[in-house]
Amino acid sequence: xxxxRADVRGVxxxxxxxxxxxxxxxxxxxxxxxxxxxxxxxxxxxLPPAERxxxxxxxRLAMAVADEAVAAADIDPSRLATVFSSSGGxxxxxHALCETLASPAPLLSPTRFTNSVHNAPAGYWHIAVASQAAxxxxxxxxxxxxxxxxxAMTQIEANGAPVLLVASDVPYPEPLHRxxxxxxxxxxxxxxxxxxxxxxxxxxxxxxxEAHVSGPATTCADPGLEALRRQxxxxxxxxxxxxxxxxxxxxxVLDYLPALQLRIDLRPGGPMP
Amino acid sequence: xxxxxxxEHTLVTALGAGRAATLAALRAQRxxxxxxxxxxxxxxxxxxxxxGLDEVALPAPLQVxxxxxxxxxxxxxxxxxxxxxxxxxxxxxxxxxxxxxLGTSTAGLLETELGYRRRxxxxxxxxxxxxxxxxxxxxLGALVRRAFDLRGPAWVxxxxxxxxAKVYASAARLIEHGLVDAALVGGVDSLCLTTLYGFNALExxxxxxxxxxxxxxxxxxxxxxxxxxxxxxxAASAHGWLLGTGESNDGYHMSTPHPEGAGAIAAMRAAxxxxxxxxxxxxxxxxxxxxxxxNDAAEDRAVRAVFGAATPCxxxxxxxxxxxxxxxxxxxxxxxxxLGDGLLPAGxxxxxxxPALRVDYVGENRxxxxxxxxxNSFGFGGTNASLVLGAPR
Numbered sequence: 302x303x304x305x306r307a308d309v310r311g312v313x314x315x316x317x318x319x320x321x322x323x324x325x326x327x328x329x330x331x332x333x334x335x336x337x338x339x340x341x342x343x344x345x346x347x348l349p350p351a352e353r354x355x356x357x358x359x360x361r362l363a364m365a366v367a368d369e370a371v372a373a374a375d376i377d378p379s380r381l382a383t384v385f386s387s388s389g390g391x392x393x394x395x396h397a398l399c400e401t402l403a404s405p406a407p408l409l410s411p412t413r414f415t416n417s418v419h420n421a422p423a424g425y426w427h428i429a430v431a432s433q434a435a436x437x438x439x440x441x442x443x444x445x446x447x448x449x450x451x452x453a454m455t456q457i458e459a460n461g462a463p464v465l466l467v468a469s470d471v472p473y474p475e476p477l478h479r480x481x482x483x484x485x486x487x488x489x490x491x492x493x494x495x496x497x498x499x500x501x502x503x504x505x506x507x508x509x510x511e512a513h514v515s516g517p518a519t520t521c522a523d524p525g526l527e528a529l530r531r532q533x534x535x536x537x538x539x540x541x542x543x544x545x546x547x548x549x550x551x552x553x554v555l556d557y558l559p560a561l562q563l564r565i566d567l568r569p570g571g572p573m574p
Numbered sequence: 575x576x577x578x579x580x581x582e583h584t585l586v587t588a589l590g591a592g593r594a595a596t597l598a599a600l601r602a603q604r605x606x607x608x609x610x611x612x613x614x615x616x617x618x619x620x621x622x623x624x625x626g627l628d629e630v631a632l633p634a635p636l637q638v639x640x641x642x643x644x645x646x647x648x649x650x651x652x653x654x655x656x657x658x659x660x661x662x663x664x665x666x667x668x669x670x671x672x673x674x675x676l677g678t679s680t681a682g683l684l685e686t687e688l689g690y691r692r693r694x695x696x697x698x699x700x701x702x703x704x705x706x707x708x709x710x711x712x713x714l715g716a717l718v719r720r721a722f723d724l725r726g727p728a729w730v731x732x733x734x735x736x737x738x739a740k741v742y743a744s745a746a747r748l749i750e751h752g753l754v755d756a757a758l759v760g761g762v763d764s765l766c767l768t769t770l771y772g773f774n775a776l777e778x779x780x781x782x783x784x785x786x787x788x789x790x791x792x793x794x795x796x797x798x799x800x801x802x803x804x805x806x807x808x809a810a811s812a813h814g815w816l817l818g819t820g821e822s823n824d825g826y827h828m829s830t831p832h833p834e835g836a837g838a839i840a841a842m843r844a845a846x847x848x849x850x851x852x853x854x855x856x857x858x859x860x861x862x863x864x865x866x867x868x869n870d871a872a873e874d875r876a877v878r879a880v881f882g883a884a885t886p887c888x889x890x891x892x893x894x895x896x897x898x899x900x901x902x903x904x905x906x907x908x909x910x911x912x913l914g915d916g917l918l919p920a921g922x923x924x925x926x927x928x929p930a931l932r933v934d935y936v937g938e939n940r941x942x943x944x945x946x947x948x949x950n951s952f953g954f955g956g957t958n959a960s961l962v963l964g965a966p967r
Binding site for chain 2: 305352379388389390395398399400402403406407408409410411414415416417418419420421423424425427428430431432433434435436437438439440441442444445448451452455456458459475476477479480481509511557558560561
């Protein structure tokens with residue numbers, strides 16, 4: 302199978318102890334140990350006031366990492382196709398709806414219902430940047446990061462245009478937390494563009510491989526990052542971000558689905574700005 | 575794009591299970607909608623409920639997936655020899671060369687909603703609530719991938735009411751770029767409390783049967799449905815062909831379409847361009863046609879901007895109801911039936927055509943040789959997808 306290739310032109314990151322990709326570089330490079338402090342996505346300044354009020358945690362998180370990746374790539378987001386990947390959408394909103402629906406003659410909040418769609422972050426983002434470019438939103442449970450990466454890379458091959466990939470997950474409150482114990486929110490955004498030979502951060506080449514061929518997935522040496530990688534589906538991309546932060550040529554293997562992995566060959570870009 | 579063979583397809587909606595039952599209902603202009611009698615829901619609305627789901631049993635190894643949505647999926651997989659066709663494709667291409675790309679909006683959320691009514695003393699949910707295999711968006715994909723022991727890439731698109739149209743576009747890209755040789759696509763959405771009470775909260779539910787393109791249309795009727803199609807890189811014979819796909823976003827409002835249908839126009843044009851067809855070569859447009867005042871008005875403008883007013887169009891949601899995340903797949907299957915049968919299915923429940931809507935709306939079944947049809951699917955979050963499907967050669 303021929304590999305899919307793309308240049309990485311911007312990265313966004315937000316998670317516990319990871320305030321942004323720029324701020325987290327020393328932790329990702331292994332120069333500083335990871336320290337777990339709760340993720341705190343800011344209110345999205347891009348949104349008009351009405352939408353900003355309605356934006357819940359999953360929308361705030363996705364927009365924060367999308368913003369960082371777009372700013373780093375210095376690209377006009379109004380023409381940018383997007384792929385939003387999340388294992389399960391917004392847990393607190395789902396919980397609030399289920400609580401209301403358990404009452405007799407339930408009266409739902411229209412905003413809560415509108416925000417319950419899996420593509421709510423994508424919808425808010427495209428409103429914020431006034432973009433009519435194509436957008437998709439998907440889930441592959443614990444393999445959601447890998448699924449989003451394949452969808453984004455095949456869109457780049459098909460359309461020859463950049464794609465913004467946003468992978469993000471937010472935790473469920475109890476009682477759903479017990480069934481799906483995500484410890485905190487984490488989001489990763491990659492601004493990917495057709496491979497042009499002069500990548501800003503690095504050039505990716507990915508292929509699907511059967512797990513028995515490629516061996517175990519790449520882990521994070523830092524125990525805090527490794528815990529995050531194992532517990533939050535979007536954080537499955539952390540080994541790739543570590544490689545990008547180190548700026549070295551390497552191979553990264555990500556778990557995707559049972560018995561199926563993604564093998565990523567990373568060729569570093571020019572000197573970091 | 576290079577045309578992809580639809581080597582098998584099937585669907586289950588309120589019209590019945592399988593292609594023959596669906597085509598018979600379309601030929602008879604019969605609607606599957608009725609006043610809502612779903613669980614204890616007391617809403618003055620009509621729904622398209624699939625009967626018999628209580629009797630559907632998943633095989634023992636897949637019991638962990640048991641919920642209304644996955645039962646509906648399972649029922650559809652048993653129709654029209656679809657399961658045999660998937661097994662044959664697995665032999666032909668290999669398990670790792672077949673993708674599973676499906677759409678849903680709410681997956682098995684119903685069982686979690688009902689579980690919240692029976693929480694224990696510590697607030698815990700009853701054991702029937704399972705997150706991974708029932709509630710999670712991907713549960714549908716996991717069920718199908720495991721049922722056929724497929725080992726290729728898989729995901730579930732959840733872009734509200736365009737979900738199962740967009741998977742056709744993803745599948746075409748994966749096949750085009752050599753990651754797989756075939757893809758099992760489609761979508762499943764089943765009735766649940768969130769969508770019924772949610773659309774009610776938005777005042778988008780019709781108190782009577784939905785009436786797309788009618789002057790007195792008052793909103794949508796929710797339906798449930800499942801549709802599956804098998805796309806293959808090539809085939810000696812096919813039920814039809816996927817010729818083009820188009821995707822766009824409105825970037826306008828979360829729950830109201832762009833009034834001029836700007837995003838819809840872009841999606842239709844992209845699908846036509848992918849198919850290398852001119853608008854006049856499309857013999858039938860299956861409209862998104864939800865029967866909300868704003869959707870039908872915006873879509874009428876968008877379709878006329880692309881096609882003019884001469885291309886026959888109809889919404890089949892008066893027959894099936896709006897099957898939400900399954901609608902794209904269901905209506906792709908209906909287009910394939912129309913193409914194979916030379917039937918332009920009527921848009922049902924039309925009493926007084928809205929004079930402000932000026933496409934050639936098919937109010938009674940027509941017969942015509944059809945070579946290509948276009949299907950529209952639009953959703954919350956401003957997401958748009960259009961598919962161009964071709965007749966069997």
